[in-house]
Amino acid sequence: MMSHYQSEALKILLSAIVRQNVTPEVWNWLNDKVSQTDGSRQFNIAFVSVPRKTGKSLIGVTEEQESALRKEGAGLTIASWTIDRLCRVWLLAMLNSADKARYFQTIENLFLTAEVGELVALYSALPVLAYPEMWSKRCAEGVRSNIGAALEAIMCNNPYPAAYLNEQAWNQLVLKAFFTEKPVEQIIGLDERANPDLAKTLSDYAHERWAAKRPVNPQIWRCTGKFINADIFPDIERLASSEHDFEREAAALACSDSHYPPAQELLNKMPGIKSSITSGELNWNILAEKIKNHVLQ
């Protein structure tokens, strides 16, 4: 599906970023490890011992590199990565994949014995692994994890799930992201992969939260706007009459995504918000940012 996975340009970019973030000794050590041809044992040891060589500080990436990465890596964002995570992902990207069965087994074994930092790196590497369709089950399994950092590595700024998870697994990912209070605006493909089944599930989820008198993240309605129907519309009406600005804005945004006539009418009853949507002052990403800033106050 995506020809730029495992592209040479992406590897060259990653290599440049690794190189500028490690000492020459570590760079040589890494290259030595990927050039070993005796297979998985050396590779395992290298993968496990990366933090001992590199430390764990945050990496530096230039703006140009970031935007080139987003382009080559279908949205891949690494600015918040630590150096050990980057180097592990790089090792995986460089691993010889000529023998498909062996390649699969080597990486699968790393998953089976991974500690938390290794899990984060492994899931972060999904977009740069060869035979991308081969990892969709592993990715879906990762969504079942309860380890927060592993979930974030899959859900946030990772282009793999949107490209390769089937609808059922994708819907689990989105629902679990809301459930575990992850920054859902960082899910790549959140809007594009919205679907009627997910909309129904999220509406049910909102009802459960309301019944329990627990707050509902307004971004839930981001995945439902296109599928507003007679079932979901009452939820949006409820939201539109909320005392919270964010919820009314979310209601208006959901309506603006919808062709359902009552939703259009409802939007017309919120002229102020409607005009900021038309002018581009308000969209889902801006709302997400506003919520985040409010939370941080």
Added chain:
Amino acid sequence: MCCSNNITEKGLQPGTPDKSYLDRIKGMQFFDPHIHMSSRTTDDYEAMADAGIVAVIEPAFWLGQPRTGIDTFRDYYSSLIGWERFRSSQFGIKHYCTIGLNSREANNEALAEQVMEILPLFVYKEGVVGVGEIGFDDQTPAEEKYYRLQLGLAKEAGLPVQIHTPHRDKKRGTTRSMDIALEHGLDPAMVIVDHNNEETMKEVLDRGFWAAFTIYPFTKMGNERMAGIVKQYGTERIMINSAADWGISDPLAVPKTAALMKDMGISDADIRMVTYQNAITAFAQSGQIDESDFTTVKNIDQSLKFSGNTILRGGQQLRTDKSSIIIR
């Protein structure tokens, strides 16, 4: 691990919790270098964090009944470096572990062979600060065989060794454990001999090993005795742990002992050595302990608000009011 003790009517009565000791150790930081958190609840994690415990070491051990296959060993080791590490971080406590085949299960030789094959996959992992807990239980030939093999592994990996000394025939078992470690060329400064008492400690210290003391009701050390030892022998190469597990044990044994030592006139500096610093010095020889990580794991902002409700970042767990009968 629990054993039988004499039951009296008084011994069966519930106690009333007195938490006033927490005031006396306020601001102190503790490191419990031996505790089996997989057997403990989240309430324990909360109480430990409240009492000032900032980091723990969870040695691999016996689960109370024997495992029957290699996969359960693998999953157990994985849980020590994965799930339990995460669970601990939710309460702001840095979690390390030691990995090894415990002495009881070394007696199942067919399985022990398979365990030895997978141990190298785990001992090099980040946050693995030693090979442990290994040593003798019944002191059988099979126990000796796998003890020796694991000493070799520790030496190869450059890791400290955490030695479990036996409950029965303890003194001879302790001497024998040290003899064998020296025979394998291990530096005693890399070996932590655990579960000491007044009878074993002198030889352990005289031979240059670290002496760990487990404060564990009924079967191991009591903390009044412990405070007496520190008063008499000082703090050099001495450390205190709880070894809390699935038996009647106390995950707050280290902070409680600190409070008691304070009451008995032991200086803060000495308390710090035996409840924090010495354990770090010993296990940091693995290259896997960075004290700044203790603060990183604590840097979990609980003040974030969303729609008037606190939300969590970095997986920190919300606190519940345990005294309320209302559960929301």
